[in-house]
Amino acid sequence: MPETIRRSESRYGNRPTMKDVAARAGVGLKTVSRVVNGEPGVTPETERRVQEAIEALGFRRNDSARVLRKGRTASIGLVLEDLADPFYGPLSRAVEEVARAHGALLINGSSAEDPDREQELALALCARRVDGLVVIPAGDDHRYLEPEIKAGVATVFVDRPAGKIDADVVLSDNFGGARDGVAHLIAHGHRRIGFIGDMPRIHTAAERLRGYRAAMEDADIPVRDSWTSLGVTDPARVRPAAEAMLSGPEPVTAIFAGNNRVTVTVIRVLAEQNRRVAFVGFDDLELADLLQPGVTVVAQDAAAIGRTAAERLFGQLDGNLVTPERIELPTRLITRGSGELPPAD
């Protein structure tokens, strides 16, 4: 977990921050913020001290994300992974709403899970003078962003941590969520439980597999090789994987899906089966509650993730946040029927 305070030095050079003003005036950061933003709740004497510190240090509020400057609208960029994945809909919208509240436009693009494309897109957005970047990383080396960060571009990673650089990251508790979902199936009597997930090089996929293994280990259930299948989320890969687990003399009695793209294919396969198989999926889906049985899921709060990330971004632009943090949001198990089915045999 990143802990250094290097960023403020590298990004702003010798430019004084609100923190410097607060230290010189002998007041808290919030007090400086109130004075700078013209908010109430500061005595005239304190305000005078803060103003003196501001002048002495030559502090200038970073308004880049707030105002029209040289006729240019402030903007932030969002690098997505897949435009067609519904998980990113509410996430994007939440980022956009925060941007809007700060007077900035949001511009998006998609890496299509390709590290080169992620880099190309992120740098293209920087070349188009975004003030900050929210990145859902496809790659695992983000040193290419260091010159941009030094030049003042705020950066927050989402869903997966940054590679080889210190940066804010906002993500779900993927490990804990998957472990809880699998433990839920075990609690309903299942022992032969399959896991179908995304490519293992993707952080979320690896974490969710780790959660599956932890739950199985907690219940002293040795995991057979044939019970886990990782790879692309294309139906052409997921369908035979699910069918293979459901066949043979000892088929799985329950399946845990590593994300919503896997879920849509697995529940299609299960609907075609002539026997009962329990199911829990990571990520919620529209209409999942209306299926019969309703689909039990480990839900992420995509909107909260987007909102938190965007707020971190504008916090950086305001000069308030200097230490990169890892913010992990809890998941929520939503029981609707499919995950509460007992084993068929």
Add this chain to the structure above:
Amino acid sequence: MPETIRRSESRYGNRPTMKDVAARAGVGLKTVSRVVNGEPGVTPETERRVQEAIEALGFRRNDSARVLRKGRTASIGLVLEDLADPFYGPLSRAVEEVARAHGALLINGSSAEDPDREQELALALCARRVDGLVVIPAGDDHRYLEPEIKAGVATVFVDRPAGKIDADVVLSDNFGGARDGVAHLIAHGHRRIGFIGDMPRIHTAAERLRGYRAAMEDADIPVRDSWTSLGVTDPARVRPAAEAMLSGPEPVTAIFAGNNRVTVTVIRVLAEQNRRVAFVGFDDLELADLLQPGVTVVAQDAAAIGRTAAERLFGQLDGNLVTPERIELPTRLITRGSGELPPAD
């Protein structure tokens, strides 16, 4: 429907186009395109004539969307209406794939159905030097784009036509699709059919309502005021609208939903009812086939719309397309059960 050829004059000024080269060389446009792009199938004599015309006219192929120029990656912009509407997922991805095939990046933004925000975003993308814009319009006056179009920004509208300017538009047959869907309900014995749609100022909403009215009129069924309800697609508006139609001494026996946002709420309401109500929705939804009954829909081909629009855009950038066109793609009725239920009474 726009038919003038003004665009080539206004956009490129006196710059010669492929069409001029073709006319001077006495060959077809495709032949010029082959020579310019170094494709086979042209005799040496014809190639010489085309090259002479190119030199005489000073024709220069517009490579802006293809190549790195001054270190800048070519890009096109996409102005969406709602980042969280799944209809735009495959549409965006299709636009992105065509952009990618042309060596250009796609950058997106959302108007959230606000005309001012659409304008702000479209102009912000132009200020960031996009080579072309695909716009899903929220507003009905796009004259603000005229200076950009004159400056050479290619422009294609999607889903709804441009207002007060001539421009390419790619959209579904909203009128015909809705008419077919409602006629399908009538063919299954329904006469009291409700229509719940989006705000009437939105082109697609108005066209689909027109399709509903046409089908009813074709069957000599007078439409009662209480059978139609238009407004925002928020569940808080759609739910009471559906419940009102389903109550009283003569409730509707079938409902047609104007788009997928309306559909998700109406099928929730229907699932809570203790009686059978037929349903057809405009736009398909993931999992709609797995509900019981399966949801009958009038499906648009969102990917084909995106692909067609993006190809028009790059056609404009290549100087091949000079006359704004309206391209209407057919919809497809997908019967899955809900639309084939007979009236309950």
